[in-house]
Amino acid sequence: MAFNRLTSSAVLLYDEWLKEADPRVEDWPLMSSPFPQTLVILIYVYFVTMLGPRLMENRKPFDLKRPMIIYNFSIVVFSIYMIYEFLMSGWANGYSYRCDLVDYSSSPQALRMAWTCWLYYFSKFVEMLDTVFFVLRKKNSQVTFLHVYHHSIMPFTWWFGVKFAPGGLGTFHALLNCCVHVVMYTYYALSAMGPAYQKYLWWKKHMTTIQLVQFVMVTVHIGQFFFMKECPYQFPVFLYVIGLYGLIFLVLFLNFYYHAYTKGKRLPKVISCGMSFRNGVYKKAQ
Template sequence: MAFDQLTSSAFLLYDEWIKEADPRVEDWPLMTSPFPQTVVILAYIYFVTTLGPRLMENRKPFDLKRPMIIYNISIVIFSLYLIYEFLLSGWANGYSYRCDLVDYSSSPQALRMARTCWLYYFSKFIELLDTIFFVLRKKNSQVSFLHVFHHSIMPFTWWFGVKFAPGGLGTFHALLNCCVHVIMYSYYALSAMGPAFQKYLWWKKHMTTIQLVQFVMVTGHIGQFFFMKDCQYQCPVFLYVIGSYGMIFLVLFLNFYYHAYTKGKRLPKVLQNGACHQNGVHKKVE
């Protein structure tokens, strides 16, 4: 009986809370309720941590070179498009980079921002393929807690962002994230093209640094809100979530950076073991 009452109270609270949602996005795909995306995310976690490795245990790794090249280049193009849309719908078209409120009107610019937020949210599901590729290629060591947590939490939290606050200062981190993804997925595309392109991948360590700078900028931008006396941002709870997200991932990526590079565990082999030259050509020692 107590459990039934608790469940009933939870649904009543949810019904009251959902009334505050943005009516413009109500009928958009995946926006009716958070439950469909929750099922997808839980299925993703189960597959990449349990089912996938089990199915691949006695199989040869899949050769996914061509699909991965196409996938990574597609993400770069899509990220560039999202940057363009975020800029024209606010960040280069009226936003102050300080107290930017959500525009809930039906103006073309406001609707454009809302659609861009939804596209960014949907892109987080496409990016789940990152981990699935790891599993199918039997690169299970790369399916780390940091990786799975990052890919799981982003679509989950962004559902609420699109549902309640598709715009305003809470979207700055999405713009930054798209910029980082252009760099990151360009690296992945070059990496997938094979040994002939390895010479263009010297900047891997700097890619991690760029990610760290991203989280510092996100935390700094959101931090402004707590020092502004008259900012009437409509959904301040999301700013706490984004600020916490920025700080948590800053700590996690700093930990990764320390173990991967400061301690030398993931330095390129050419730096770990030295290099030799054959016929004047720089060659990594494998």
């Protein structure tokens, strides 16, 4: 009986909560409920941590050089397109970079921003292929907890962003992330093309700085909100989440930068043995 009451209360709370959602996105793919995406994420986690390694245990690793080149360059093109859409729908077309609220109207620009947010959300599922490639190539040491956590939590949290606040100052970090992905996935595509292209990768050492600048900008931009006298952003909880995320990875990256470039000594164990930072998580370098 108590369980039934608890279930009923949870259902009522869920229904009340969804009343605050943006009705414009209700019929978009995966947006009617958080459960389909949760199922996809659970399948992803199960495959990359258990099923995939088990299936590959007695098999030779796949040669995925060509698919990886195509995949990485595809992410670059997709990221460039999202950058353009984020700029045209607000960040270069009316946003102040301070207290930018979500426009819930049906104007072309507001709908364009909402759809761009959905595209960014969808891209997080595409990027799960990073881990799938690791598993199929039997690079299981690269499938770390932080890596899987990052690829799982991003689409999950962004569902709520698209569902409730597709626009405004909460999307600045997405714009920055797309810019960083253009650089990073270009590097990984060229790297996958073999030793003949190593001469074009002289800027590898600067990717750490680019990542660091990204997290500084995210933290500073979101941090403005807490010092504004008045900013009626519709769902401030998302700003807390973004700020916490940016701050955590800023600290992680400062630690990495200090040990790798400032201190100039052997990297600590957590990032030694050829570890690199990709998409916000440490991975063993290829």
